[in-house]
Structure formats: C-alpha cells, structure tokens
Amino acid sequence: MTKYTKDEEYLLIINNIMHNEEFQKMNNIKHHNTTRMDHSLKVSYYSYKIAKALKLDYKDVARGGLLHDFYTEEISNCDSIKDKLLLFSVKHPNEAVINATNQFELSEKEINIIKSHMFPIDYKVPKYAESWVVSLVDKVLSLGEVSKKFSYKLTYVFNLYLLFVFNIIK
Numbered sequence: 001m002t003k004y005t006k007d008e009e010y011l012l013i014i015n016n017i018m019h020n021e022e023f024q025k026m027n028n029i030k031h032h033n034t035t036r037m038d039h040s041l042k043v044s045y046y047s048y049k050i051a052k053a054l055k056l057d058y059k060d061v062a063r064g065g066l067l068h069d070f071y072t073e074e075i076s077n078c079d080s081i082k083d084k085l086l087l088f089s090v091k092h093p094n095e096a097v098i099n100a101t102n103q104f105e106l107s108e109k110e111i112n113i114i115k116s117h118m119f120p121i122d123y124k125v126p127k128y129a130e131s132w133v134v135s136l137v138d139k140v141l142s143l144g145e146v147s148k149k150f151s152y153k154l155t156y157v158f159n160l161y162l163l164f165v166f167n168i169i170k
Contacts, residue, residue, distance in 0.1 A: 003045065004041060004044075004045040010045060010062060013048075013058075013063060014044065014062055014063065014066050017063060017067065020103055022099065023067075025072055026040065026069070026070065039141065039142075040066050040069050041066065043068060043137050043141055044062050044065035044068075046141070046162075047065040047133050048065065051130055054133070056130050057109060057128075060107055060109045060113065060130055061113065061133060061134060063104075063106070064109065064110040064111075064113025064130070064134055065113065065137070065138075067096060067100040067104070067110070067113075068113060068114050068134060069096055070095075070099045071099060072099075092118075093114060093115050093117060093118050093122060093124070097111055097114050100114060109130055112126065112127045112128055112131050113131045113134045116131050117135045118135075119135055
C-alpha cells in the first residue's frame with residue numbers, strides 16, 4: 001500500500017511512530033496474510049481518510065489506528081487454542097496500550113481507539129466516533145486479509161463498506 005506515502009499531512013502525523021525502533025519490529029511479524037506493520041498502516045490510513053471526511057479527530061485516528069496492534073507476541077507462538085483466543089481477543093489490545101504508552105504520549109481518545117478496537121469480540125465498547133471508525137475499518141481489512149490467506153476474494157466487502165460510509169457522508 002503506497003497511497004499513504006503521497007499524503008504529506010498523514011506522514012507528518014505518524015512520523016514519530018514510524019521512526020520508533022520498537023514499532024519497527026512489527027515489520028517482521030506476520031499478521032493475517034501480511035505483516036503487522038502493513039496491516040496497521042492500512043487501518044490507520046483508511047481510518048484517517050474516513051475520519052477526515054466525517055470531520056472527526058483524524059490525527060488521533062491516524063495515530064490510534066497505527067498503534068492498535070502494537071504488540072510483539074505472535075499468535076503462532078501460543079501453545080493452546082485457548083491461549084491463541086485470549087491473545088487475539090483480550091490480551092493484545094491491553095499489550096498494545098502498554099507498549100504505545102511506554103513509547104509515546106497518547107491522548108485519552110487514542111488509548112480508547114487501541115483498547116476498544118476488538119469490540120464486539122472484546123467487551124470494551126468504543127467511547128468515541130473515532131474509536132468506532134478504527135474498529136470497523138480493522139474488521140473489514142482483517143476480513144479481506146484473512147480471506148486472501150484462504151484464497152477467497154472478499155475485497156468487495158471492503159469496497160461495499162467504503163461505499164456505505166461515503167454515501168452516509170454525502
């Protein structure tokens with residue numbers, strides 16, 4: 001995904017995160033059918049564009065979306081299905097918040113974006129419209145990434161979602 005590399009405003013917002021040594025480790029971690037870094041960039045950028053169109057706090061959305069999966073443990077390293085499900089649903093948002101707050105100064109909204117991005121799989125309900133945007137974009141992109149892994153072509157779901165969102169904006 002190179003669209004974000006041409007968006008100077010977006011790049012300024014995420015610059016300090018992208019150059020962080022700890023954050024760069026996500027480039028080496030598999031996530032669905034991509035890397036955790038690539039997934040996080042997609043969630044961040046598409047959420048940023050939607051938030052901007054909706055006149056929401058797009059800066060917090062860009063940063064929170066980029067940090068939503070900022071954890072280094074790999075699900076494939078978990079021994080049991082129970083451990084994998086716990087990491088997938090409950091543990092990783094908490095670990096991402098801890099990692100993000102150790103590395104960066106975050107707003108309350110950015111913390112909520114990270115903490116609640118797994119709703120409704122996790123019980124933490126998003127408090128802000130910005131949190132809802134990131135959570136929904138994450139679900140759609142994850143579905144697309146997982147579907148590619150299993151050779152299904154569900155990218156139209158993402159396009160349908162974007163059409164729905166942009167029609168609401170009009």
